[in-house]
């Protein structure tokens with residue numbers, strides 16, 4: 069709140085504000101991650117594909133269900149904007165808002181990235197994160213957020229009346245549009261991202277969204293298990309390490325690397341791709 073309230077506080081204001089919060093969604097009630105299976109599978113996995121994402125560009129990559137992928141920092145500190153689609157039905161895509169409600173503002177090992185309604189099921193599970201040591205800093209910042217959207221040319225135009233074509237939204241639109249075969253429709257399926265390696269938070273006083281230089285260094289990676297057939301889109305953000313600005317060619321930018329790994333199928337015994345959400349979709353409407 070950045071203005072002076074016009075409404076006088078009621079007599080019981082302190083009592084109302086002192087009520088303790090409750091967690092909206094208890095993650096303990098979600099289906100558990102089979103960590104023993106993940107450990108077995110990780111120990112057996114072999115690299116089958118590598119995709120290089122050039123600076124200020126995006127690339128798509130395919131990860132079959134039951135495979136792993138890593139997003140790796142190379143050459144210098146660089147933030148990535150990650151989109152996920154169901155490879156077989158791209159209308160099912162990553163749901164940033166619900167993932168945030170279920171797991172919090174930033175995700176790490178053991179958290180899932182969930183898909184949009186009406187599917188609402190795990191798309192991927194985070195299985196390793198070399199930046200998990202970071203935790204929270206004194207400013208309220210952390211790494212790998214699901215609170216940002218993606219830098220986009222529309223907001224940039226709103227603020228600067230400038231046509232910049234290498235925002236993550238445009239990079240993802242080009243990469244996904246090329247894969248999808250339709251740039252205009254493809255743009256509509258680009259969605260709010262997981263900000264890989266980005267260090268963000270809300271300021272402690274005014275609760276405004278902030279970014280700061282990413283702590284990522286070459287060799288750091290975040291790793292995921294694909295719970296379904298995944299088409300990923302990764303943009304190497306024009307903001308570079310996001311220490312100053314994005315939506316321009318000013319920041320130093322570096323490539324990101326995606327590696328796809330196949331585990332020994334025998335290690336996946338007991339794992340099943342999650343079914344589509346079980347809600348009956350009647351919404352109480354009588355036939």
Ligand SMILES: [Zn+2]
Pocket residue numbers: 149218219235236237305306307314
């Ligand atoms: Zn960006």
